[in-house]
Amino acid sequence: MAEAGKIHSPPAGRQKERPDQRLNVIGTRMLRKEDPRFLIGRGRFIDDVSMPNMAHAAVLRSPHAHARIKSIDKTAALALPGVVAVITGEDAAKETGPLPCFANPPVEQRCIALGKVRHVGEPVVLVVADTRYIAEDAIGLIKVDYQPLPAVSDMMDAISSKGDAVLHPERGPDNVAEHRNYVFGPVEEEFARAAHVVKRHLRWARSGGQPIETCGAVAGFDEGSEKFTIYVNSSMYNYIGLTIAAALNVASHQVNLVPVDAGGSFGSKLFLHKVAVLAALGARASGRAVKYVEDRIDNITACDGHGSDRAYDVELALDADDRMTALRYKVVDDYGAYFQFGLGTHGNGFSQTVGPYKIRAVGAEIYAVFTNKCQQGACRGFGSEVTNFMIERIVDAAVEELNLDPIKFRYDNFIGPEEFPYQIPTGNLYDSGNYPGALDMALQMLDYDGWREKQNAARTQGRYIGIGIASCQEKGVFSATEFWMLNRAPGFALTSSPESASVKIDATGKAIISLHAPCWGNSPETVATMVLAEQLGIDPGDISVTYSDTDHGLPGTGPGGSRYTVMITGAVTGACGILKEKLKRVASHMLEAGPHDLEFRNGKIGVKGASGLEVSIAEVATQSHFFRLSFPDDPDLTSGLDANYTYDHPLATLPKSDSDFGIFYPIMGHMCHMPVVEVDVKTGQVSFLDYVAVHDCGTMINPMTVDGHVRGGTAQGIGTALLEQFEYDKDGQLLQTSFQDYLMPRIGNLPPQVRIGHLVTPSPYTEYGVKGAGEGGRMVAPPAVACAIEDALRPLGVRIDALPVTPSRLRALIREAEVRKATR
Amino acid sequence: MSDLEVNVTVNGRSFRRRIEPRLLLSDFIRHEIGLTGTHVGCENGVCGACTVLLDGLATRSCCTLAVQADGRSVETVESLGRVNNLSPLQRGFWEKHGLQCGYCTPGMLMLMTELLRENPNPDRETIRLRLNDNICRCTGYEDIVNSVERAVELMRGDKAVR
Numbered sequence: 001m002a003e004a005g006k007i008h009s010p011p012a013g014r015q016k017e018r019p020d021q022r023l024n025v026i027g028t029r030m031l032r033k034e035d036p037r038f039l040i041g042r043g044r045f046i047d048d049v050s051m052p053n054m055a056h057a058a059v060l061r062s063p064h065a066h067a068r069i070k071s072i073d074k075t076a077a078l079a080l081p082g083v084v085a086v087i088t089g090e091d092a093a094k095e096t097g098p099l100p101c102f103a104n105p106p107v108e109q110r111c112i113a114l115g116k117v118r119h120v121g122e123p124v125v126l127v128v129a130d131t132r133y134i135a136e137d138a139i140g141l142i143k144v145d146y147q148p149l150p151a152v153s154d155m156m157d158a159i160s161s162k163g164d165a166v167l168h169p170e171r172g173p174d175n176v177a178e179h180r181n182y183v184f185g186p187v188e189e190e191f192a193r194a195a196h197v198v199k200r201h202l203r204w205a206r207s208g209g210q211p212i213e214t215c216g217a218v219a220g221f222d223e224g225s226e227k228f229t230i231y232v233n234s235s236m237y238n239y240i241g242l243t244i245a246a247a248l249n250v251a252s253h254q255v256n257l258v259p260v261d262a263g264g265s266f267g268s269k270l271f272l273h274k275v276a277v278l279a280a281l282g283a284r285a286s287g288r289a290v291k292y293v294e295d296r297i298d299n300i301t302a303c304d305g306h307g308s309d310r311a312y313d314v315e316l317a318l319d320a321d322d323r324m325t326a327l328r329y330k331v332v333d334d335y336g337a338y339f340q341f342g343l344g345t346h347g348n349g350f351s352q353t354v355g356p357y358k359i360r361a362v363g364a365e366i367y368a369v370f371t372n373k374c375q376q377g378a379c380r381g382f383g384s385e386v387t388n389f390m391i392e393r394i395v396d397a398a399v400e401e402l403n404l405d406p407i408k409f410r411y412d413n414f415i416g417p418e419e420f421p422y423q424i425p426t427g428n429l430y431d432s433g434n435y436p437g438a439l440d441m442a443l444q445m446l447d448y449d450g451w452r453e454k455q456n457a458a459r460t461q462g463r464y465i466g467i468g469i470a471s472c473q474e475k476g477v478f479s480a481t482e483f484w485m486l487n488r489a490p491g492f493a494l495t496s497s498p499e500s501a502s503v504k505i506d507a508t509g510k511a512i513i514s515l516h517a518p519c520w521g522n523s524p525e526t527v528a529t530m531v532l533a534e535q536l537g538i539d540p541g542d543i544s545v546t547y548s549d550t551d552h553g554l555p556g557t558g559p560g561g562s563r564y565t566v567m568i569t570g571a572v573t574g575a576c577g578i579l580k581e582k583l584k585r586v587a588s589h590m591l592e593a594g595p596h597d598l599e600f601r602n603g604k605i606g607v608k609g610a611s612g613l614e615v616s617i618a619e620v621a622t623q624s625h626f627f628r629l630s631f632p633d634d635p636d637l638t639s640g641l642d643a644n645y646t647y648d649h650p651l652a653t654l655p656k657s658d659s660d661f662g663i664f665y666p667i668m669g670h671m672c673h674m675p676v677v678e679v680d681v682k683t684g685q686v687s688f689l690d691y692v693a694v695h696d697c698g699t700m701i702n703p704m705t706v707d708g709h710v711r712g713g714t715a716q717g718i719g720t721a722l723l724e725q726f727e728y729d730k731d732g733q734l735l736q737t738s739f740q741d742y743l744m745p746r747i748g749n750l751p752p753q754v755r756i757g758h759l760v761t762p763s764p765y766t767e768y769g770v771k772g773a774g775e776g777g778r779m780v781a782p783p784a785v786a787c788a789i790e791d792a793l794r795p796l797g798v799r800i801d802a803l804p805v806t807p808s809r810l811r812a813l814i815r816e817a818e819v820r821k822a823t824r
Numbered sequence: 825m826s827d828l829e830v831n832v833t834v835n836g837r838s839f840r841r842r843i844e845p846r847l848l849l850s851d852f853i854r855h856e857i858g859l860t861g862t863h864v865g866c867e868n869g870v871c872g873a874c875t876v877l878l879d880g881l882a883t884r885s886c887c888t889l890a891v892q893a894d895g896r897s898v899e900t901v902e903s904l905g906r907v908n909n910l911s912p913l914q915r916g917f918w919e920k921h922g923l924q925c926g927y928c929t930p931g932m933l934m935l936m937t938e939l940l941r942e943n944p945n946p947d948r949e950t951i952r953l954r955l956n957d958n959i960c961r962c963t964g965y966e967d968i969v970n971s972v973e974r975a976v977e978l979m980r981g982d983k984a985v986r
Binding site for chain 1: 846847854859860861863864865866867868871873900901905906907910917919921924925926927928929930933952962963964966967969
């Protein structure tokens, strides 16, 4: 069992580059390396990839939520001129195995449904044709005879489903995918002696990343080498890409996965497997290269990337001094038809399950259920955004029920700045933080007292203004070791989550960095360039960045879980360490000085204390590449200047037990958001009057791109809070299958300005003290906005327990409150 | 239905092609002409990623048939500046971080090109109103507004937006 509190003998770190040094490039608002190609329309997205003699695929999707496939008649489709192949689930099963699944025991999912469809939109037939238009024509000619089965749409019904309503009968007689009870610390004892217990029922609705670019792949199969080349807008190909080879029934070296620019992901492209396997299957069957790019309906109904869908019963224990002592919850999570990451989205939440507070014990009973819906994947926060919502809502509930001041209550319960590194009850470590500092900054920036006065004045005029407060964690840099404790039987149990960089300095002194994971719309080229420029003094304009495929890839886990900036900063720093040694070794011969007497200064290597005695990196590079015989016959003086470096997780430990997960997600960012909203009680419309967002992601490599993440993440979080939802009706039909129905924020839905404040509490464990920043906005805006709406409507007694707060739902809540008041 | 011959001017060059009447303008631009800067997002006219200028008017190319462009003029993102000579609008987006993944960007640039031709000096509210036409999932829009304002500044000291 992990005991919560400050750790007095903290684990030693591997930090080489201290945060407190003077920096030249890191910390500047350097314009992005990625942008020029995007600005002229020359990004390389998946639909921009072509291969010779390429055919095009389209998918016939299931119109049923749950049905047996009795027969498929593909005669007419095959007869259509231009059709190359028509592949059913049975055809596909001869060529492919199940898709990757990280739950154990795995839940079998096929790239094309085999025997049974389990959600609307699931692929039933793949058609390959000369053009996408012909492929879609052919789909209209396929006749499928379905025998409908009972559809499970309600997550509570799923717990008691029986018979034909069971999606995966081979796993057991019901639709409970997993039921676990985790106890971290003395939960029962704390509740037994609590002075107050606050309870709430909370509902977080299913939404999704929905990047503007869908998922897709272009695959070719070379009969000579028996090898697939697959372009796909997925990540993690240098981590677990070999599972795609396994799904194709070939060895890992027989698949080369090639990255492309991804037109946004927000987690939804974290590990795409279906599109890659479908395109490759089509390529092997047709003997031609095949492109399969989802259309929007494919993506919404079958992208395997819907977000969490949870109902919580939460209880918070407090002592007589209003200190929070324990948190206990039962949660039902509707995972949809498959279970690709198992309970991963709950394990993620365990990394920060007490938020920024000194809660000593946590109990979590989790029901993961199957329903006839698109399965869950990653969605900006990977489940921890829901944990944050749960914590902040129960904190707000305590404030309301015990009549407390929301600011003082937070100050009194925060982990203090002097208490780091701090172990939370799950065993995870918070490396550093300054939570009262963030709250202070937000209060000042907002002019909190001023807004309270305006709020009171507005109430006298019948206007409903509310101020929201949310103080939330942003876990950074996963180790994935929590997966050890999420499966009943050992399943996805690895302990590596590395990231690599390769740096080559050519004979003229220009540098090429190879990264081993793709560009997702984050700024990996900018970050890698800035770190290299900082390390070696090379002009950023003399650096270019490229992306390795799996044939050339080194260990890389890719962007996700707010890890990538931390990890490539470590990897580039490590590669530069190797290069510096070599540069000094060569330069020492050129300058006739010992390597230890040399130093790096502004892109040059010089003799310490002798300002004129120096050579440029370009001069050393030329010598190193082309003039081997100018140097002694030393085996360390091989020609060329290049280095590979693989940076491992900066701080993780082996998991110990179900009640102590060890350190698995320790680089802890923090944020405090304060929106000010006005609610139009007649229409239920919520509009923003102000918005302050204070973030602490440690040392910032580039404050401009951090601001971009904060603004974009906040916009998505506001979408989650007010607009976005995938709803299935009782028959399992999805009601939002286009952007006309699935509403995402437009500029008019958002605050005119998100005023950003940065607090900098560097990590003691990462290079330069960098922390993650990619997910934060979406991980804090939902509880902040919920709090603001509740605050606005406090005179009416409206409680916000469920998201999204659409105008119609808010009107319903206001009506109910008015009826309550009238009948009181 | 048999193929039809169309003659479409794209970025000042004339393209004569025999096409299916059902071919979308977005597919014509991307796959017949090979200009892949115009992106397709939702395919039903909601997101605006596919926005091009058709005879100068911002148009959803995913909801327009290529035959409707016969005899007319199309402008795409490729008509703006090049990497070493970005247009003021592109430059504004670069300087003010108006893009992240870059997928909605060509549509945004064409939408704003139309606005700046109509009104070379729009105020913030005018920019915001027009931006409501398109969806960006990365930026939260604020930096796009800043980008357009920056472009306006650059244009004042520079040539007109092309």
